[in-house]
Amino acid sequence: MPAKASAAPSETAERIVETAMELIQTRGFSAISYQDISDRLAIRKASIHYHFPSKADLGIAVVEAYAAALKAHMDAIIADDALTSIAMFDRYCQPFRQLAATPDKICLCGALAGEILALPEPMRPIVKAFFAVHEAWLERMLARGIERGEVRKDIDPAGAARLIFSSLQGALLVRRTADDRNQVEDVIATIKAQFLAPPA
Numbered sequence: 574m575p576a577k578a579s580a581a582p583s584e585t586a587e588r589i590v591e592t593a594m595e596l597i598q599t600r601g602f603s604a605i606s607y608q609d610i611s612d613r614l615a616i617r618k619a620s621i622h623y624h625f626p627s628k629a630d631l632g633i634a635v636v637e638a639y640a641a642a643l644k645a646h647m648d649a650i651i652a653d654d655a656l657t658s659i660a661m662f663d664r665y666c667q668p669f670r671q672l673a674a675t676p677d678k679i680c681l682c683g684a685l686a687g688e689i690l691a692l693p694e695p696m697r698p699i700v701k702a703f704f705a706v707h708e709a710w711l712e713r714m715l716a717r718g719i720e721r722g723e724v725r726k727d728i729d730p731a732g733a734a735r736l737i738f739s740s741l742q743g744a745l746l747v748r749r750t751a752d753d754r755n756q757v758e759d760v761i762a763t764i765k766a767q768f769l770a771p772p773a
Contacts, residue, residue: 586624586634588614594635598678602632603691629693632685636699639681640706643668647710658718658769665714666761669741673757679745686742708734715768724769737764 596605607618625631682703711734718724748756
């Protein structure tokens with residue numbers, strides 16, 4: 574069996590990105606180094622620098638990979654015209670529930686937002702764009718639900734979208750601190766009751 578370090582460059586780059594992603598989600602960007610990744614993957618730091626010359630380059634690759642995966646998840650949800658608003662929201666929340674099931678992971682971009690001013694300048698607009706994309710998706714979902722009579726008609730979709738996304742991100746942070754997975758489930762249930770249930 575060939576050694577891990579002998580993997581094709583594209584495979585090595587993917588493993589580096591995946592490892593960096595996990596480390597950022599548990600420790601934060603500023604707290605990790607190429608040495609941490611080198612130790613995890615049993616590869617030389619020179620191999621990491623070959624694919625990602627600077628830590629900013631690696632950070633950008635990680636955020637882009639994470640954002641692309643979640644965007645694909647959201648695109649698949651919004652494309653299914655048969656889904657109700659509740660069903661759409663439940664599917665949207667799957668990644669948040671998966672993170673809540675881990676002992677210490679939070680949303681990658683939520684972790685990065687907490688240290689936005691300490692991030693390399695090229696990373697900052699990508700992190701900000703991540704938040705904008707999610708809020709826009711939630712706004713679209715809510716507006717669609719209002720049109721279908723599945724969401725309260727007296728809400729502002731843009732304002733509600735910001736509140737929902739902020740609540741989910743905050744719930745993951747509190748869940749990690751309190752070590753209580755119900756924190757996320759309670760927030761999801763409250764969002765459904767407040768926004769996704771049309772008045773009787």
